[in-house]
Amino acid sequence: xxHAELVRISLLAVAAGVxxxxxxxxxxxxxxxxxxxxxxxxxxxxxxxxxVQCFRWEPISRQVRIERGFWIGQxxxxxxxxxxxxxxNPSRYRGPRLPVDQLSWFNARRYCEAVGMRxxxxxxxxxxxxxxxxxxxxxxxxxxxxxxxxxxxQTHPVAKKEANAFGLYDTLGNVWEWVEDSYSADPxxxxxRGGSFYNVARELRVSNRLxxxxxxxxxxxxxxxxxx
Numbered sequence: 001x002x003h004a005e006l007v008r009i010s011l012l013a014v015a016a017g018v019x020x021x022x023x024x025x026x027x028x029x030x031x032x033x034x035x036x037x038x039x040x041x042x043x044x045x046x047x048x049x050x051x052v053q054c055f056r057w058e059p060i061s062r063q064v065r066i067e068r069g070f071w072i073g074q075x076x077x078x079x080x081x082x083x084x085x086x087x088x089n090p091s092r093y094r095g096p097r098l099p100v101d102q103l104s105w106f107n108a109r110r111y112c113e114a115v116g117m118r119x120x121x122x123x124x125x126x127x128x129x130x131x132x133x134x135x136x137x138x139x140x141x142x143x144x145x146x147x148x149x150x151x152x153x154q155t156h157p158v159a160k161k162e163a164n165a166f167g168l169y170d171t172l173g174n175v176w177e178w179v180e181d182s183y184s185a186d187p188x189x190x191x192x193r194g195g196s197f198y199n200v201a202r203e204l205r206v207s208n209r210l211x212x213x214x215x216x217x218x219x220x221x222x223x224x225x226x227x228x
Contacts, residue, residue: 083096085115155196
């Protein structure tokens, strides 16, 4: 079903200014956003063994197998895409290339379903966000993310920082990204990943997580969709 709505294109990208790679991408004609193919694989999910900044709520590193490859947004969902699909724009910070913000889990999920996609699982999100690294971040923070030290207390246009090795932008910083999973300690709560312009450096690490009630729509909450 998803594949019928996607037009195949190919893209040669350079990730993090260092790794040259050929990324298989698709254009979703429903929202005009590019989605990148992430192949199946095994990775170490959770607090990196060398990371001394982990919070107590981060899981201990463990091997996780992603059995099925998936497509994931190359960027966070933009306001241009969200407005075109949903006919509204809930964002506090306005601009077509800015990520949509003030987005609840419910509305994030509705959007992804409207464009033939879905919310990522927490494991899918971290696997894609890491881009193959076992470190706390996939690059130097100032080069890859908008956070409190450089974000000027607002969102920024997507894809202005360096990508990870999968060719994904802003998986750290800019806006928190909702995932499908419930918070294990309370199934009524949902998980966000990646940190935002609002957060300090320690909070912008690929293993960090935030919980919120699904109707929460803070100014630093957005989404990135996936599909199989």
